[in-house]
Amino acid sequence: MTERGHIPESRQREKPRADLQWIGKSMKRVEDPRLLVGKGIYADDINEPEMAHAAVLRSPHAHARIVSIDVSKAQELPGVLCAMTGADAAKVCDPLPTWASPPVLQAVIADDRVRHVGEAVAAVAAVDRYIAEDACDLIEVEYEPLPPVVDPEEALTSTGDAVLHPERGDTNIGLERKLTFGPVEEDFAAADLVIERRIRWPRSGGQPLETVGAVASFDDGAGRFTIQCNTSMYNYCGWMIASTLRVAPHKLNIVPTLAGGSFGSKMFVHKVPVLAAVLARAVGRPVKFMEDRIDNTTSCDNHASDRVYYAKLALKRDGTLLSLKTRIIDDYGAYLQFGVGQHGNALSQCVGPYRINSVEVDLAAVLTNKCQQGAYRGFGSEVANFVIERLVDAAADELGIDRIALRRQNFIQPDQFPYLIPTGNMYDSGNYQAVLDETLKLADLEGWRAKQAEARKEGRYIGIGVATCQERSVFSATEFWMWNLEPGVEWTSSPDGVSVKIDPTGKAFVTLHSPFWGNSPETVAAQVLAEQLTIDPADIEITYSDTDQGLNSTGPGGSRFTVMVTGAIVGAAGKIREKLLRIAAHLMEADVRDLTLQDGAVHVKGVLDMKMSIAELADKAHYYRLSMPEDLDLTSGLDATYVYDHPVTTLPDPDERHMGIFYPIMGHSCHIPVVEVDVETGQVHFLHYAAVHDCGTMVNPMTLEGHIRGGTVNGIGTALFEEFSYDEAGQLTTALWTDYLIPTIKESPADIVVGHVETPSPFTEYGVKGGGEGGRMGGPPAIAAAIEDALKPLGVTIDSLPLPPSKLRALIRDAQARAA
């Protein structure tokens, strides 16, 4: 135990090995065939008999009181089954689930006051969507506008009518507090130099191609809801939806559908399923509510971190990093769905891959008249990466030290793992030098430096950026509440479960208790089970449970699924293997210790042809109880469930000297983009892009590379184009995809050269680490650095994103004016 906490013993059962047959192979995806022929069932593909369709009337105001609302004309429209106001909804349901403590009350339909453009004001169920939308146009609402709060720093001082939630006090500060880890003041006093920057990270979002949707029905015989929905976390906390709907948790079954992408935005959707359920009960028919794009961009869980940082990095003249202080104002929008969990997350790797002795974080989470924040690939840590990388670049420039050399000098060294950072989180393993070296090789840095010099002579602006970023994976639940001042939800479990069955013919069935949301859960499960039981993945069928059948499972998010489902399958397969061996020992009259499972059969070691296949043993296990020994454990069949707990997590220190271990499975990446900036137009072109990731033992290199490239292009969007932009009146000016610019192929590098380093985790099964978010965690700081490097002759500094041509042109213009 140190003041940064203690490190528990590893519970790893399966060590990384070189002789794995399925893990580590780029196996084609199990999910793909049905998706490729148009037979995947997404939320909007569900069709129930007598199903009605919902549409929502949304607030045109950022902040207003609802003076009156009249739905009578809507109700008279033929085909309309129900038009519901916020007051109607409040009679049948409670506020939506929230992790904030104290809570910020959020209604599924706003009642007396609207707090952002796009907030639901009324909902209609009708026989088809067209009529439902017609009916919304017939609803008359009188508003009394209130002052809109749009600027996060102005929100710090809001009072009176500008306060969104007066019941929480006369302030728009949702939570404000300072946490200090280690001797910050001493370290700053000892510093030769302090780098200071104001850094602005823009509000962007996952923007999956599929919006959120649900089909709900209410069985009034059983008093029970069924909701089919493209959400996650239903087997972790789906019961919270039941509480909102005022039914007992066992009176709600949530059934997952495929999700057409999430990137965090469908982590725990609450408004859509609750709305569909409330309407379904009201009209006595199944109701589908499928968001259209405006529903989604203005009012779902699609907006992410929106932060202003005042950051200070203290260091010695020789380049030794000492301490980091940040004042953060985060614009959370109108509600706090996940509390300030994004800042728990950001504490997990706020010092990057560097030895930094102490950290201070002074956070103000402000409430403004914008859509609430949700989750997006990085969940707050991508911002921390951007900040530390920008500061390190600035420090190198200030000291006249090469940016790469300064990084090397401060890297945590391979022999220092497991390593506790000042906030208490653990980095389990890593080799940052190796990742950097591999990236430099793929990037041909020297070659590009030469081309850059040539280009400058021709008046062209080529730049090379280097970012060395942490890629935390496998969250623990403590991140959601560690910042809270008042006790609320204080869970410490974040497991994932799996059910495995071998049928009498030897085929394997896996039930996952978490959904498909664009990742490869079936492929991972098939590879790991095939490895464990030495069977062919083609003999494995994968299905998904609903909450009726579900085991405690947190679901994907925070790059946790591959690690967690691998652990769960190792646990379940171990039970099955043990039973197979016991049955085989009995039937072949051998000692269990002389048996081995290989190639789908139990063999007697050293005896040729003494073996029984899994299919033979499964047949015996199912149908020949009287051939088995008298052992109460040898029940007929071959099945096992296993709930795998987070591999290594600890509690926050009661005195808050540290926050415990909460995000320890630590990947690492290095991104080196080469860009050319057209100084006349402000356009950025990628000339080359190299990215190397260390995600521990790879389960499937092909799908991991898919995540890396896709995440990197998300990062390009964040860096260059994407922003949920609100004007002074609180109008969202980028609600449509004509204005919110998602990278097309034309904005994406033709070739993102991906490399790998594998430093296994000593804590997870086979040493696997998560890799779902790293591209977006490494891309933005590297791209910002590359643009800054390109524009070095002009003296442009990059402190904020995104950098669309208009903004980059303005920076160039300002720099040219300063020079002149």
Add this chain to the structure above:
Amino acid sequence: MERETISVTVNGRAYERAVEPRRLLSDFLREDLRLTGTHVGCEHGVCGSCTVMMDGVTARSCLTFAVMADGAEIETIEGLGSVEAMHPVQQAFWEKHGLQCGFCTPGMLMTAVELLKANPDPSVDDIRDAISGNLCRCTGYQTIVESIQYAAKLMREDGP
């Protein structure tokens, strides 16, 4: 609203249906004919997920009224191939990991089919031009380009 009767051939099968003039082709296909393989992403013509083939040319079914398809031949993802007998573009997307969540995939595949029909040996730039109107949020596009290149190869070798 008054309905108009339209005759449409979809994946080789003739349909006659009465539809409101405002009904989108995407809703007609997905709801009236229950061909839900065509996906609706943005519903304002940006993402390309809803792309289908109309008289041999790609069209955004979310920006097309069903009545505009009166007399037309429509092809959707359901007509392209089956799990047992995949079209080479489907096979190639599977081999080269050209999809993750699968939502943009039907539109991407129809666009690829149109390209390969006109240009059996497209360059990378040809492919990038062809799919520049289709958004994919998962892959970063690179494996989609590889998939289409591979599909072209398969089709050149084996015929369509």
